[in-house]
Amino acid sequence: MEFRDLKKQYAVMKEEIDLAVAEVISSANFISGTQVRKLEEQLAEYVGVKYCITCANGTDAISLALRIWGVGEGDAVFVPDFTFFSSGECPAFARATPIFVDVDDRTYNMDPDRLERAVCKVKAEGKYNAKAIIAVDLFGLPADYDRIQSICKKYDLLLLEDGAQGFGGSIRGRKACSFGDISTTSFFPAKPLGCYGDGGAIFTDREDWAELLRSYCVHGKAGNDKYNNIRIGVNSRLDTIQAAVLLPKLKAFREYELDCVNQVASWYTSSLKNGDLILPEIVSEYSSSWAQYTVQLPKYANRSAVQARLKAAGIPSMVYYNRPMHMQGAFAGTDSAKADCPVTDYICGRVLSLPMHPYLSEEEVWKVSRNLKKALIEE
Structure with missing residues (x-):
């Protein structure tokens, strides 16, 4: 059993993906080919925003957004304490101070x-300028944007939606990656919509920001003139081959994968309810793209022992995440490390993510559930 079965996904879409990649190779247009702009147009239409700018990876996407806003030294950027490192790394790299929440x-x-x-x-303390919020759509579920957007408006803060795990999720039909002043996603292979390498995208409704982002992504070029560099930029482009892979994958994602992964989640919930586990909670009017199906183990359970028993039964599992952001070594001795986050401290020791992807069968889900319950009984 695979944790996220990219081999099965490829087998299902092999003909379309192989043809798309072959077209790029035969044209030899490996950088900024027509497939890149086509993908950007389809992504923008799916999400429901005016502009999509692809880039080299999800981390670059966040850093580029912060650069557009001039985030830097003396600024405070508010970031969830329970997330992947890049959410806090990017503001720190810009010399701002992540404040973990x-x-x-x-x-x-x-x-x-x-x-x-x-x-x-x-x-109140006045040491930092409160500048922006990075809200993360963790495990596929959009954050509480009704509340977060009102806080941004009340305190004049910019909102960056980190939708790396949330692509395909929604609130009342409105898609993830449309809630931020700028939103970002990642196409890392294990993400809800993943390519066969690194890739990312940035979404916004502002034309001026979109133009700046396109410039920054290609060495600060002026419009289409790559030899007139009017600002200091970076080299952060999505390869044409990756765009070609993503086009059929986006089609499958829209047509059936999102529905399938929600079916898998419902099988898990049905098979694991009425036990000692705390199961994922989907808020009313929200939908998830289920980047992960993450449970909380009961206090009596030894997580390492449970994982070992699952592994012995041929079932992979992962821990996302075992360390709060404020306890990462990179933030030791800084104000970022002073966060008071008791919920994060607790769940980092209890969470366990189970195999999750659109191609899991009901029989496989019940196998995972039976063995997880058995592993807990043996504690």
Whole structure:
């Protein structure tokens, strides 16, 4: 059993993907080929924004967004404490100070009440300029944007939606990657929509920001003139081959993968309910793209032992995440390390992610569930 079965996905789409890649190779247009712009247009239409700018990876996408806003030294950027490192790494790389905020213990996304308290504290202390919020759509579920957007408006903060795991999720039909002033995603292979390497995208409704982002992505070029560099940029482009891979994968994602992965999640929930596990919670009017199906183990369970028993049964599992952001070594001795995040501290020791992808069968889900329950009984 695969944790995320990219081999099965390729087998299903082999003919379309092989043809798309062969077209790029035969044309030898490996950089900025027509497939890149076609993909950007389809992504923007799917998400429901005016502009999509692809780039080399999801981390670059966040860094480029912060660069557009001039985020830098003396600025505070509010980031959930329970997330992947790049969410906090990018503002720190820009020489801003990440302020880590605790999360909700059922959705795993940023807690708006704790966010507002953190913003008020930074403003009262006056050491940093409260500049922006990076809200993460963790495990496929959009963050509480009703509350977070109101906090941004109240305190004059910019909102960056990190939709690397949330692509395909929605709130009342509105798609993830449309809620931020700028939103970003990643096409890392294991993401809900992944390519066969690294890749990322940035979404916005502002034309001026879109033009700047396109310039920054290609060495600060002026429009289509790559030899007139009017600003200091970076080299962050999505390869044409990756765009070609993503086009048929986006079609499959829209037509059936998203529905399939929600079916898999419902099988897990049915087979694991009425036990000691805390299961993922999907808020009313929200939908998830299920980047992960993550449970919380009971207090009595030894997570390493449970994982070992699952592995012995041929079932892979992963821990996302075992260390809070504020305890990462890179932030040791900084103000970022002073975060008070008891929920994150607790769930980092209890979460366990199970195999999750659109091609899991009901029989496989029940096998995972039976063996997980058995592993807990043996504790």
